[in-house]
Amino acid sequence: MTTLREINERCSALYEDLNFGYAREWKAAKPGRKVVGHMPFYVPREIIHAGGGLPLGIFGGGDQLEVIHGDAYYQSYICRIPRSTIELAVTKRLDFVDGMLFPSICDVVRNLSGMWKVMFPNVYAKYFDVPQNYRDDIGGTFYINELNELREGLGKLAGRRISDDEIRASIVLFNENRRLVREVYAFRAAQPWKAPAADVYLLMRAGMTLAVEEHNRMLREYLDAADKADARKRDNCRIVVTGAFCEQPPLNLVKSIELSGCYIVDDDFLLVNRWEQSDVAVEGDPLANLAHAYLHNSAHTAAKYEDTEKEKGMWLVDSVRKNRAEGVIFACPSFCDPALLERPMLQRVLAEHKIPFVAFKYAENSGQMQPIREQAGTFADSIKLWSVQ
Amino acid sequence: MVFTAGIDVGTGAVKTVLYAVDGPSTRLISKRCDRVRQRDPLKLAAEAYDQSLEAAGLKRDDIAYCATTGEGESLGFQTGHFYSMTTHARGAIELDPASRAVLDVGALHGRAIRIDERGKVVGYKMTSQCASGSGQFLENIARYLGIAQDEIGVLSQQGASPEKVSGICAVLAETDVINMVSRGISAANILKGIHISMADRLAKLLKSAGTKDGVVMMTGGLALDGGLVAAMRETCVKEKITVEIKSSPDSIYAGAIGAALWGAFRHEKLSMLERKAA
Numbered sequence: 001m002t003t004l005r006e007i008n009e010r011c012s013a014l015y016e017d018l019n020f021g022y023a024r025e026w027k028a029a030k031p032g033r034k035v036v037g038h039m040p041f042y043v044p045r046e047i048i049h050a051g052g053g054l055p056l057g058i059f060g061g062g063d064q065l066e067v068i069h070g071d072a073y074y075q076s077y078i079c080r081i082p083r084s085t086i087e088l089a090v091t092k093r094l095d096f097v098d099g100m101l102f103p104s105i106c107d108v109v110r111n112l113s114g115m116w117k118v119m120f121p122n123v124y125a126k127y128f129d130v131p132q133n134y135r136d137d138i139g140g141t142f143y144i145n146e147l148n149e150l151r152e153g154l155g156k157l158a159g160r161r162i163s164d165d166e167i168r169a170s171i172v173l174f175n176e177n178r179r180l181v182r183e184v185y186a187f188r189a190a191q192p193w194k195a196p197a198a199d200v201y202l203l204m205r206a207g208m209t210l211a212v213e214e215h216n217r218m219l220r221e222y223l224d225a226a227d228k229a230d231a232r233k234r235d236n237c238r239i240v241v242t243g244a245f246c247e248q249p250p251l252n253l254v255k256s257i258e259l260s261g262c263y264i265v266d267d268d269f270l271l272v273n274r275w276e277q278s279d280v281a282v283e284g285d286p287l288a289n290l291a292h293a294y295l296h297n298s299a300h301t302a303a304k305y306e307d308t309e310k311e312k313g314m315w316l317v318d319s320v321r322k323n324r325a326e327g328v329i330f331a332c333p334s335f336c337d338p339a340l341l342e343r344p345m346l347q348r349v350l351a352e353h354k355i356p357f358v359a360f361k362y363a364e365n366s367g368q369m370q371p372i373r374e375q376a377g378t379f380a381d382s383i384k385l386w387s388v389q
Numbered sequence: 390m391v392f393t394a395g396i397d398v399g400t401g402a403v404k405t406v407l408y409a410v411d412g413p414s415t416r417l418i419s420k421r422c423d424r425v426r427q428r429d430p431l432k433l434a435a436e437a438y439d440q441s442l443e444a445a446g447l448k449r450d451d452i453a454y455c456a457t458t459g460e461g462e463s464l465g466f467q468t469g470h471f472y473s474m475t476t477h478a479r480g481a482i483e484l485d486p487a488s489r490a491v492l493d494v495g496a497l498h499g500r501a502i503r504i505d506e507r508g509k510v511v512g513y514k515m516t517s518q519c520a521s522g523s524g525q526f527l528e529n530i531a532r533y534l535g536i537a538q539d540e541i542g543v544l545s546q547q548g549a550s551p552e553k554v555s556g557i558c559a560v561l562a563e564t565d566v567i568n569m570v571s572r573g574i575s576a577a578n579i580l581k582g583i584h585i586s587m588a589d590r591l592a593k594l595l596k597s598a599g600t601k602d603g604v605v606m607m608t609g610g611l612a613l614d615g616g617l618v619a620a621m622r623e624t625c626v627k628e629k630i631t632v633e634i635k636s637s638p639d640s641i642y643a644g645a646i647g648a649a650l651w652g653a654f655r656h657e658k659l660s661m662l663e664r665k666a667a
């Protein structure tokens with residue numbers, strides 16, 4: 001049986017490897033295999049998989065990459081992830097990647113997709129436009145066309161047409177992945193002392209690199225091992241962390257929050273594998289099923305339009321209630337317009353529901369954790385000592 | 390009655406206290422302070438805790454809540470961790486219930502914390518990055534002057550013509566001290582000058598934290614430095630800050646005391662919630 005330590009070590013190694021050794025080996029193992037990168041946001045990974053490709057999450061350079069060339073491409077008031085992504089590319093760390101998808105999350109990522117096309121004309125690069133209208137006859141029709149275009153593009157890359165049956169088979173595998181991811185999150189919410197936030201984070205990050213079949217095995221092994229873990233329960237408060245969804249917090253930030261006396265019982269660090277909130281239907285037209293799941297059963301984020309003010313932020317209130325959280329920490333990337341413009345609206349909703357919150361910003365390479373520890377620590381103390389329960 | 394423990398892992402020393410708590414009645418059973426002196430502070434804390442328990446005839450399982458504070462969150466065996474500002478606030482109330490502000494001056498920084506009668510933090514200000522307002526700086530200077538730490542306060546209070554040092558930068562302050570030594574300024578006047586400089590900075594913190602009157606309890610390692618306490622009192626008079634500066638022989642334990650007492654509070658609260666749920 002695989003131990004928790006072995007799983008954690010494997011996940012850490014994948015997380016730290018900015019040369020993407022696993023993906024390189026996967027590609028080299030069989031002629032014709034293609035690796036398709038995507039920015040840290042939802043893309044229909046099923047279609048990449050159905051075309052025989054490996055979806056590879058490109059999550060920037062984290063705190064281990066020194067950005068030298070990347071800074072020349074962006075102004076100082078732009079977030080860090082596009083710079084470090086460029087740095088990864090121009091230093092040839094992504095030279096094995098056959099295609100790149102840029103989901104329509106913000107202007108910066110849109111511009112990055114254009115730059116990619118200019119800088120790497122031989123790499124398949126697509127700005128993947130998702131709908132902001134949630135009517136089946138408008139947004140749905142648009143999105144099915146977009147998915148068809150993606151299928152054709154990836155088919156050209158694979159050298160063959162990607163069939164409906166192949167997409168259905170991939171949906172089954174990714175449904176399983178999403179179910180297991182939900183199980184891990186539910187397990188952590190129930191017994192957070194057995195599933196430290198940093199371990200869960202690394203486990204989820206591994207799923208952005210590994211083949212889905214391998215990640216599914218790893219998730220099952222983790223659930224088995226974590227359940228048997230002999231971990232001591234601490235008097236920590238239970239909190240939901242929100243605001244990341246694209247540029248990732250440094251791992252030390254996740255650890256610092258927990259060390260400060262908070263159990264993270266829900267988060268939106270990686271929305272890719274928690275985008276569809278239940279299974280995507282398998283029977284029928286697979287692209288229509290993916291579109292339906294996107295429109296009617298997907299996660300809420302700052303980059304997604306909310307058409308009724310009444311519903312604004314209610315997903316966060318629901319998460320607090322469902323996970324028995326006592327407060328919310330907004331941890332948003334510096335210079336991230338979507339996250340930082342969304343934050344005050346969500347804070348207003350939390351205030352209306354008398355849910356305590358605190359907010360701070362980070363960059364993926366933030367190194368100084370003392371201010372974070374101070375804020376998270378005093379927040380935890382205020383909940384533990386002064387909240388009315 | 391329950392037993393609780395408070396462990397304050399500081400930069401310079403680890404402070405460990407054990408308390409017996411019965412409702413509002415609190416009794417300090419034991420206290421100990423171990424200087425870190427280049428040892429692993431977490432290992433030292435675990436040893437100090439076990440030795441405290443042994444001396445009190447208790448076992449780890451007898452402790453209803455073991456609370457850490459300071460840098461003790463990585464210890465591993467604690468029930469919970471509290472941030473040091475929270476614990477110093479509660480510790481100050483235990484040392485003197487009239488306390489309405491805390492001046493916590495430790496090895497690496499100083500801070501002014503405004504509190505209410507329950508020990509709740511209502512405002513705070515900290516020294517900025519520079520070490521010239523800290524115990525580590527004072528310790529270094531004493532070493533350069535060849536003075537033992539427990540002599541600092543006594544000597545400082547003998548200084549009749551203090552020479553002021555830079556209050557902004559530890560490097561400049563050390564240069565000032567070297568110049569003073571070469572000019573033949575006495576150690577007493579040098580130390581008094583350093584204390585006045587530190588007191589100036591701390592008084593500014595008190596003011597900007599919104600403290601206007603009432604008892605200010607000094608905590609942390611430097612609360613036991615009579616020279617600094619005297620300089621604080623003089624500076625507050627000079628700056629027309631109408632507070633009463635106090636220090637207690639147990640001031641160095643304020644963080645550990647606060648942790649142990651907040652631990653007792655949490656233990657009671659969690660037990661109540663469990664009873665309610667049942």
